[in-house]
Every structure is written in structure tokens, then in C-alpha cells.
Amino acid sequence: MPKKKSPKKPASKAPKPGKKAAPPESAEVLSSTLKYEGKLFKVFSDHIIEPNGVESTREVVSHSGSVVILAVDDSKSKRDPLIVMERQYRHAAGQYMWELPAGKIDGDESRLAAAKRELIEETGYRAKKWTPLVRYFASPGFLCEWMQVFLAEGLTLGDAQPEEDERIDLYLISLSEILRLIDDGVILDGKTMIGVQFYARTRKARKP
Secondary structure: OOOOOOOOOOOOOOOOOOOOOOOOOOOEEEEEEEEEEOOOOEEEEEEEEOOOOOEEEEEEEEOOOEEEEEEEEOOOOOOOOEEEEEEEEEOOOOEEEEEOOEEEOOOOOOHHHHHHHHHHHHHOEEEEEEEEEEEEEOOOOOEOOEEEEEEEEEEEEOOOOOOOOOOOEEEEEEHHHHHHHHHOOOOOOHHHHHHHHHHHHHHHHHOO
16 A cells, blocks of 8 residues: 655745745646636636646636725714625525625726725715725635735715616614624625725824
């Protein structure tokens, strides 16, 4: 019988706080075959050699990328500000979902331009101050999309301009209540959990 390989010992040290991450190592793509093309994404079958030397075939969903907007109204309470939230039906999840406003990038527009457009289209709100908050890969096992969360402050309300197939209910909910809904398992949307909890954890450090 062939000998089992011993698992690699986990790294003992995490990256130092504040230290920039090294540039990502990329795989060598031997071939890439388009398997499906839809309105929102494409699916490729990639034959690759990973940086660690492993040769494999990976199915990859290619998406232009998305933006998420954490729109904050602290005019009534600095300590427990209101957050713009949406509730809409998501067929893939089979249920109504509580979410932060979000949307895909159109063409060659910048992520900030996409965030400003999506906030107006979905909610009618405009913001005076925009700050990149956090970015993350939604599902890196098969999806190349990464999502940028923006903090939007100094809100003014206008008219929403939703797309024809969008039916969105808007709410202003306090930060503390959203955190409670996350803890209770009512909010299940990943971008919302990441954006809100990152904001709650780091907001004191951002104050002047």
C-alpha cells in the first residue's frame, strides 16, 4: 500500500497587523473552455497548474464583480445609527432576504460609480461621503467575483429607479437591531453580515 502523506503543519504566525499582503500567486492556465454564457455570468472549464505544482481542471464562474453599499444615517443617533436595508424575494434562496443595497458593475464603470448608481436606483438615496470599507471573495472555490463594500454617509433621499423586475421594500433599521437579527439567524445574506459586522467592529477607530 502506498504510504499516506502527512498533513502539512499549519503556519504558526498570521500576517502582522498593518503589513501589506504579498501579491497573489496565480495559476498557469493551460487551456480555458467556455461552457455556458448567460446574461449575468459565464462558466469556464480551466485546465491549470496551481502555484503549488498541482495540475487540475477547475470550473470557474466568471462575473464582472459587484458592489455593496452600507448607507448610514446618524442624524438622530451617533451611537446607534440607522442603516438602509432592503427586503426582497430571492428565487435561488427560495425566500425573502434582508440585504444591504448591492448590484453588479456595468461595463467599464468604476466600483465607486457603480455603488453610487446602485444606491440611487434601488433606494433613491444619495450620499455626500463615500469610503471603501472592506472587500471579499463571495465563494472563491468556483466564483472569481469579489465584492467591494462601501460606507455611504451624509444621506439625502430622492426617487428610487428600480429595474423592471425588481420589487424591493426599503427599511431604516438601527445598527443594534440589525446585529440582533444576525445573531438570531434572521439575516442570512453574506454581504450584509460581513459589511454590517465589519462596520460595527471598526467604526470607533474611524472617528476623527
